[in-house]
Amino acid sequence: MSIRVVVTGMGIISAIGENLSENYENLRHSRSGISQATHFESVYTASLPFGEVKKSNEDLKQDLHLESEPGFTRTCLLAVNAFKEAIKQAGLSNEELSALDTALISASTVGGMCLTDQLYQDANNHSEGSEYLSAYGCAAHTLKLIDRFKIKGFTNTINTACSSSANAIMLGARLIKSGRANRVIVGGVDSLAKYTVNGFNALKILSAFPSKPFDQDRDGLNLGEAAAYLVLESEEIAGDKKIYAEIAGYGNANDAHHPSAMSDEATGAITSMLEALKSANISADQIDYVNAHGTGTPNNDQVEFFGLTKIFKKLPAYNSTKSYTGHTLGAAGAVEAVFSILSILHSEIFAGLNVDKPISGDDPAISEFRQNVSVNHVLSNSFGFGGNCTSLVLSKYRS
Template structure:
């Protein structure tokens, strides 16, 4: 397997239930302050906890982008405005040209919340109301089209939809685009928002917990759903010599089951090993691992067994979904930002909600946070249908 070209991450940002921007996320992780709340999402009546982002309803898109207005794109716009990300992309666009900057974003439900609203408001002739008769917000590519236009980019634009691995796989797809010469930089990221299809859909699968999620706990009952927006700017060359790098990625599609993981974690392990191989690293070189860790009984059991078999006892691994909820198609980018934060600040999160570890957990899965230098970090994301992805980040 050929090594991945180490692309610099010139800028990155995340907005989720803990607040807008990286500083809010870092503070919540450090202080053990969860962003989860009792479900108060409109048109849903489920007794559960959610990771809802405050203020999305009040976001106003710029007038030229009004045709893309929906909750998902509002959250995307809110996220793009954090951590100087708009300025970083503008600088890359000016230096390289708009046609040489790609847009690769991930989502699972895109703007389906707008489609739900349109069906709730059908007129007497079963037509969408005029203000929602906008085809672009009823397609999976709504997010990718919006982000490309919002950033005035003209390079390749792709929306990846592989369920919960969507915005992890964008790093791999962008790396291939850059390696192939189709672009010199890429905006990668992901956005997913809460909606009825998400909340009722996962509830129908009997995966939603009535209490805040408890990843890897022996008494875990299921996940807490959330929403998030996150983005990163990958660039070719040494234009950002002090920036962290994408060192490797690994993907697999085990296709074991529509919604359940492979019982032996085959796909998960293949993705992790491929990421290590592309990075030219051994499992013992990883200092921090952000786990998928959804708090569903099957996922956590399988992932814990894979981690125990692949990594040494010295690894610090944790799930951060107790802070943010499971943000589905935005989970990959959100947890990549957490991994990048561990490299930048030497702060390794614990696992919020973990009280009594499941006996299958090895010593790698940590309840408490730690502080120590991190040279290499990995994040893992596993989607429905066995769409798995692992990413390795590190310093140059």
């Protein structure tokens, strides 16, 4: 009999909230977190909007009782914040966290390079060696989680650009389905960094205004920061816990087209969506909502929309929640999985913001808040640089 993978806990911190409850309230009231950054230091903060978490590093350290702990970058702090909420929701004990059948799969693209200037100083021997020497790697935040929560089972860190944490969810579900783990904490984190802001600016894909996913006048994305984690457990060991949703399906593909653009034929996107539907054993017409990758760039939205028209005879409700948080890179897949599960739980579809002139008049992105709608299956897309495309099917749990 096939093992079912269920979600028993979720934690998140983003530009629209410090926890799950705050994120949900701002989603249902269509409140965006895109604004001028106050904690991130860059020459671009005066001219570009960002999806910045509202708390400073000092406040985060105080909240987490980490004032005296060295080497915690902003990436690490955001990760610990969301991780703690997820395991608390799932009611995991210290013994369960340390059990060998509990795994941790995290994801990040920036990692400790959020300290771009300090990294430069350390790397060029302009310092005597800061407390962050061991924190610059992609996996540094994962190692902090392992140490702080005494995790002894299988661990890994994934960096496949913007599909990173979607792939963490997929790998976690596969570990459970194959019997290699009974419980996997999955998710990802990224914080704002000069490294990524300067890089995306060089690609000329940052917008000077709040992004407009699936709008004819879209002109780029807003970068954001966030962390989100989900506790996945086999249905058997979840017992009588509250179950938020089921990880029903997943697909991953690569169109191998270009380092930073998707192919016009949407090869990877179409394949990942079809594989996700196949592994969930459902047909396309059973999808009630698509949480699209929807970055707000001319290339991504046109290609993703084209791909959706090839999958669905009639497009289901779709939009992008990046208009709330900005593009959170390695955290995006987990953030949007959490948002998709909130849609399932509350039978609601959150409004896509800033859609004034839809990319398609016949099938516009959902731009108003919808309540009391049937949301049984959600397709969540995460498409990364290098053509790495991942799609997840998240479903309402029925025992």
